[in-house]
Structure formats: structure tokens, C-alpha cells
Amino acid sequence: MNLDFTPEEDAFRAEARAWLAAHVPAEPLPSLETEEGFAAHRAWEAELHADRWAVVSWPEEFGGRGVDIFKWLVFEEEYYAAGAPGRVTQNGINLLAPTLFDHATDEQRARVLPSMASGEVVWAQAWSEPESGSDLASLRSRAVRTDGGWLLSGQKTWSSRAAFADKAFGIFRTDPDAPKPHQGLTYLMFDLKAPGVTVRPIGRLDGKPAFAELFLDDVFVPDEDVIGEPGNGWRIAMSTTGNERGLTLRSPGRFLAAADRLAALWRERGADPAVRDRVADALVGARAYQLFTYANASRFAAGEQIGAESSLNKVFWSEYDIALHETALDLLGADAELADGEWAEGYVFSLAGPIYAGTNEIQRDIIAERLLGLPKGRR
Numbered sequence: 001m002n003l004d005f006t007p008e009e010d011a012f013r014a015e016a017r018a019w020l021a022a023h024v025p026a027e028p029l030p031s032l033e034t035e036e037g038f039a040a041h042r043a044w045e046a047e048l049h050a051d052r053w054a055v056v057s058w059p060e061e062f063g064g065r066g067v068d069i070f071k072w073l074v075f076e077e078e079y080y081a082a083g084a085p086g087r088v089t090q091n092g093i094n095l096l097a098p099t100l101f102d103h104a105t106d107e108q109r110a111r112v113l114p115s116m117a118s119g120e121v122v123w124a125q126a127w128s129e130p131e132s133g134s135d136l137a138s139l140r141s142r143a144v145r146t147d148g149g150w151l152l153s154g155q156k157t158w159s160s161r162a163a164f165a166d167k168a169f170g171i172f173r174t175d176p177d178a179p180k181p182h183q184g185l186t187y188l189m190f191d192l193k194a195p196g197v198t199v200r201p202i203g204r205l206d207g208k209p210a211f212a213e214l215f216l217d218d219v220f221v222p223d224e225d226v227i228g229e230p231g232n233g234w235r236i237a238m239s240t241t242g243n244e245r246g247l248t249l250r251s252p253g254r255f256l257a258a259a260d261r262l263a264a265l266w267r268e269r270g271a272d273p274a275v276r277d278r279v280a281d282a283l284v285g286a287r288a289y290q291l292f293t294y295a296n297a298s299r300f301a302a303g304e305q306i307g308a309e310s311s312l313n314k315v316f317w318s319e320y321d322i323a324l325h326e327t328a329l330d331l332l333g334a335d336a337e338l339a340d341g342e343w344a345e346g347y348v349f350s351l352a353g354p355i356y357a358g359t360n361e362i363q364r365d366i367i368a369e370r371l372l373g374l375p376k377g378r379r
């Protein structure tokens with residue numbers, strides 16, 4: 001593995017840095033989990049898109065720059081180092097888009113991707129159900145055949161940003177008689193404003209409606225919004241989770257920037273040696289994660305599948321994120337309790353890291369079985 005960047009990659013970094021320096025809002029945008037913040041973040045996405053920074057790795061025809069994974073990582077490093085806003089389009093760009101690139105028709109890609117890239121249509125992920133989280137294959141929401149399409153019914157839950165999003169993608173049971181739970185499922189897209197959809201926001205501890213439950217009552221979805229073959233939804237969904245846990249959900253740029261901010265906080269506040277050591281651990285951890293990701297990216301660029309290694313990533317960054325925020329709160333002391341600042345909010349969000357994108361217990365099972373070759377656990 002060669003860790004030097006090419007002159008072309010350095011030039012790309014400089015271009016991204018200059019653009020971000022000129023455009024990142026001086027004041028943080030309001031939280032994207034509020035109506036006002038959601039609108040502000042959507043406008044930011046349009047600004048990114050106008051200069052083709054919204055989806056750098058996508059082909060140019062869909063608004064990207066067609067860059068490889070290394071330049072994407074470079075962009076992410078610059079993005080977070082510049083303190084740029086969180087990405088309200090994340091679910092669409094990181095989860096639905098890779099699925100469309102791999103499994104959709106040309107017509108679907110041409111129809112869906114451009115408005116996703118510009119933030120005009122924001123997507124929510126509608127996978128989890130009240131009784132189907134880790135055991136996703138047990139999902140019960142149905143899609144029943146009708147003239148020209150499907151009728152959806154059932155309930156989805158924990159859909160991030162669905163309170164303000166426009167559309168959603170999810171998996172539905174289309175063959176209740178299939179011999180195994182992960183068979184007879186179909187992957188499709190639907191409009192959150194369609195007749196029969198009720199979106200009920202779920203308030204977080206801080207009162208912001210970050211999630212929503214979706215109640216679906218005979219919601220019509222035309223055939224053109226089915227992704228891949230009906231009945232093949234599980235295989236398609238699994239290719240999406242690899243993306244989510246693996247390279248795209250939490251790029252190292254985010255943690256490198258957070259570790260730098262933590263070091264700055266430590267310089268400002270000073271602290272006892274025990275906390276200083278934890279600040280050093282955070283800096284080293286961010287760098288380790290960066291190198292691990294570069295290694296994975298090199299394998300990916302060489303045509304290898306990332307596979308079960310993506311579970312290592314996920315466990316690492318989620319636990320790292322909590323430790324980093326706990327250290328920041330210890331540095332802030334009582335101020336952390338009083339402030340509604342980024343560290344306090346970041347800490348609360350970090351606690352969810354071991355749960356979303358597949359819980360860490362499930363990731364550890366995958367690591368044990370598929371990477372270490374241990375016997376299957378009892379399930």
C-alpha cells in the first residue's frame with residue numbers, strides 16, 4: 001500500500017479545500033432534525049450540487065465528478081476539516097444510490113439520481129419495523145399485486161429524517177408463502193406524500209423529531225418503482241448494508257476532524273494527565289481508522305469485495321465516537337451539562353452508533369462467524 005497521494009489527488013484536495021473555504025457557512029446551520037434546519041441543509045445541498053461537490057464519486061451525467069474512492073476519501077477529509085454541515089441527503093446518497101447503481105434500470109437511475117444529488121428530493125430508509133430490527137428478515141409489511149403496481153400496507157419505524165423527507169425506500173413482503181423469511185421480499189421506492197401514508201414523527205430525548213414511524217394503508221407504488229426483480233429484495237438489501245457499514249457511512253475524515261477539535265479543546269481547557277492520555281488515544285484512533293480505511297479502499301479499488309470486514313469498521317467507529325465524546329465532556333466538566341453545544345449533542349448521537357446500521361452485537365457475531373470462523377451462535 002502506497003500512502004502518498006498523487007499530484008492529481010493533491011490538486012483535487014486543493015480545489016475542494018478552496019471551494020469549501022469560500023462556501024461553508026460561517027455560522028453552523030440549525031439542526032437538520034428540525035423543519036427550519038432541514039430546509040437550510042437542503043439549500044446547502046443545492047449549493048454543493050451547483051458546483052458538483054454533492055456526489056463527487058458519481059458519474060458526471062448524474063451530477064458527480066466520476067472520481068475514484070481515494071479522491072472521495074480526500075474530499076471527505078476536507079469536508080469535515082472545513083466544518084461543513086451534516087449531509088441531509090446521506091440516506092439517499094449512501095444507501096439508495098449504490099443500490100440503484102448496482103440493481104436499477106437506466107430509466108430509474110436517470111429519473112431518481114439527479115434530484116437526489118441536488119437535495120430536491122430527500123430520501124428516508126424504511127427498513128426497520130416495530131418487531132423487525134436486527135432480525136430484519138422477519139418483516140411483515142406487505143406489498144400486494146394490483147393493476148400496474150403494488151399496494152403497500154404495514155408499519156415501518158425509526159426512519160431517520162422521514163419527518164421532513166420526500167420519499168422512502170424499503171423492503172416489503174410480496175410472497176407470504178415463501179419457504180424462508182428472507183425469500184419473497186421486494187425492494188421498492190415510495191412517496192411519503194402519497195395517499196395512504198401517515199408519517200408520525202418520533203421525538204428524541206432533546207425533543208427534535210429526528211425519526212418517524214410510517215403507517216402504510218394500501219399505498220400504491222407503480223411497477224417502475226420496484227428495484228430489481230420482485231421477490232429478490234433481500235439480496236439487494238444486503239448489498240446496501242455492506243455499503244452502509246463499510247466505506248461510506250462514516251468516512252475517517254469525520255473522526256480526524258473531531259479528534260483535532262478535541263485536541264484544540266484540550267489545549268484551551270488543559271486537564272489532568274489521565275484525560276490528556278485519552279485525547280492522545282483519540283488522535284491515534286482517528287489515524288488508525290484512516291489507515292484501516294485506506295487499506296480497505298485499496299482492496300476495493302483492486303476489485304475485491306469488502307464483505308464481513310465492514311463489520312470491523314462499524315464496531316470501531318461507533319465505539320471510538322462514544323469515547324471521543326466522553327473525553328470532550330470530561331474536558332468541559334459542568335459546562336457540558338449546561339451547554340446545548342455540539343459536544344453534548346454529538347455525545348447523545350454517538351450513543352446510537354452501536355445500534356443503527358446493524359447493532360454491534362450483530363456485527364460481532366458476523367466477525368466471529370465469517371472472519372474468525374467460529375461456530376454459529378444460537379439464534
Ligand SMILES: Cc1cc2nc3c(=O)[nH]c(=O)nc-3n(C[C@H](O)[C@H](O)[C@H](O)COP(=O)(O)OP(=O)(O)OC[C@H]3O[C@@H](n4cnc5c(N)ncnc54)[C@H](O)[C@@H]3O)c2cc1C
Nearest residue numbers: 125126127128133134158159160352355356357359361362
Ligand atoms: C439513530 C438511529 C437511526 C436509525 N435510522 C434508521 C433508519 O433510517 N431506517 C431504518 O429502517 N431503521 C433505522 N434505525 C433502526 C435500527 O436499524 C434498529 O434499531 C437496529 O437494527 C436494531 O433493531 P431493534 O432496535 O429492533 O433492536 P432489536 O433487534 O430488538 O435488538 C435488541 C438488542 O438485542 C440484541 N440482539 C438482537 N438479536 C441478537 C442476536 N441474534 N445476537 C446477539 N444480540 C442480539 C441487539 O444487538 C440489541 O442490543 C435507526 C436506529 C437508530 C438508533
